[in-house]
Amino acid sequence: MSKYFKLNEDTFSHILVHIPHSSLYIPKDMRDDYLLDVKALEEETKVMADMYTDELFGSLFERYGGLRLDVSRIFLDVERFRDDNKEPMAKKGMGFAYAKTSMLHDLRTLKYRESIAEIYDAYHETLNKLVDEKLRAHGKCLIVDCHSFPSVARPYQIQQEYDGVDICIGFDRYHKDEKIVTGITDKFIQAEYKVAENFPYSGSMVSSKHYGNNKNVKSVMIELNRRTYMDDIRTFEKNGNFMKVKKIIESIFGKN
Numbered sequence: 001m002s003k004y005f006k007l008n009e010d011t012f013s014h015i016l017v018h019i020p021h022s023s024l025y026i027p028k029d030m031r032d033d034y035l036l037d038v039k040a041l042e043e044e045t046k047v048m049a050d051m052y053t054d055e056l057f058g059s060l061f062e063r064y065g066g067l068r069l070d071v072s073r074i075f076l077d078v079e080r081f082r083d084d085n086k087e088p089m090a091k092k093g094m095g096f097a098y099a100k101t102s103m104l105h106d107l108r109t110l111k112y113r114e115s116i117a118e119i120y121d122a123y124h125e126t127l128n129k130l131v132d133e134k135l136r137a138h139g140k141c142l143i144v145d146c147h148s149f150p151s152v153a154r155p156y157q158i159q160q161e162y163d164g165v166d167i168c169i170g171f172d173r174y175h176k177d178e179k180i181v182t183g184i185t186d187k188f189i190q191a192e193y194k195v196a197e198n199f200p201y202s203g204s205m206v207s208s209k210h211y212g213n214n215k216n217v218k219s220v221m222i223e224l225n226r227r228t229y230m231d232d233i234r235t236f237e238k239n240g241n242f243m244k245v246k247k248i249i250e251s252i253f254g255k256n
Contacts, residue, residue, distance in 0.1 A: 004076075004119050007126055010065035014138035015253065016130060017066030018205050019146045021073045022054035030075070030115065033108040036101070045072045046236045047102050050148040052229065056246050057146040060253055065134075066144075067127050074098050074107065076116050078123050079205055092156055096120050102154040128209040131217060142177060143219040144253070145170070145205040151227035159200035166193040166228055170204045170221030175211075177218035184222060187252050191244070193228065222249070 004027075008017075024045045026034070034041055054061075054068060061068060069078055077096050084090035093100030093107070097116045101107045110116075134141035149168065153160045167188045169181055181197070188195050204221035206212075226232035229245045 002119075002122060002126070004069070004071050005123055005126070006068045006070055007130065008061060008065045008067075009130060009133065010063075011133050011137045013064045014134050014140050014142055015060070015064040015066075016134055016141055016143045017057055017061040017064055017068075017146065018127075018143055019054050019057055019061060019066065019068040020078050020205070021048075021050035021147060022052070022068070023070050023072050024049055024051075025070060026072050026075045030112045033111050035106050035108055044101055044107070045074055047150075047154070047232075048072070048074050050146070051226070051232070051236060052238060052242070053146050053148055053224075056224070056229065056242075056249055057144070059250055060144065064253070065130070067123070067130060069123065071119075074101075076119055076123075078120060082117065082120060082124075088158075089156075094156060100156070102156050104155050124208050128207045131207040131210055135214075135216060140216045141218070142180065143205055143207070143217070145219060145221040147201070147221060148224040148226045148229075149201060151225055151232055153200075157200070162196075162200035164194055165196045165200060166225045167195045168199060168201050168221070168223035168225075169195060169197050170202050170223060171198065171219065172203050172206060174215065175204070175206050175217060175219045177220060180218070180220050184220065184252055187248055191248055 080096040081087040084095045087095045097110055097113050098107055099110055131141050169184055185195050201223050204219040206219045210217040229242045230238050
């Protein structure tokens, strides 16, 4: 088992829960690469993390199996393309190994880039294998890609205006599960949340081995506006709606 990510290899269900950005942890043996002081680095990890998504989606992860990254995304972002030439965010210094902060200031020198790339490769190899196991067991796999997004846009974000969106449902059309997208949308609308498709973020994580070539692998991204469950501006604490959001999420997949 890797010390950088957690695998739940349960295959009783075709659902695979993916939680890539919840952690605040930066490995101590590679922390000296960062250019920020201790307080600023701690703040940056919180600003960039999808905080508490490991709790919001945690029961689904334990029930259905999946993969969770246990290091901060400012150390490694497994949802970026490995090749910077293919990754649009690399132009902002935010490829799979970030060199810039959320404010587009210098973050680190990337002297450990090769070591970080090895962790990236191990993670994606593990994801590919888990999807293969789900396919063997069920003939299909649904990846539920679990995220949140800032209540107020930061300079690094491509989309800067999205104030009216509470929930973003993302998907790649080739890997879209129409029934699941509709079901998620309906649940949140019934709870009086404003839902958008592929806005302000688009797409959803698909295992690299199966991307664009296996329609039995479906994927849906759930992006929660952080204001729906926490204060992401000052305290970084959960708010009074945390359990409400958690229960809605669990109700969507409760009978799968």
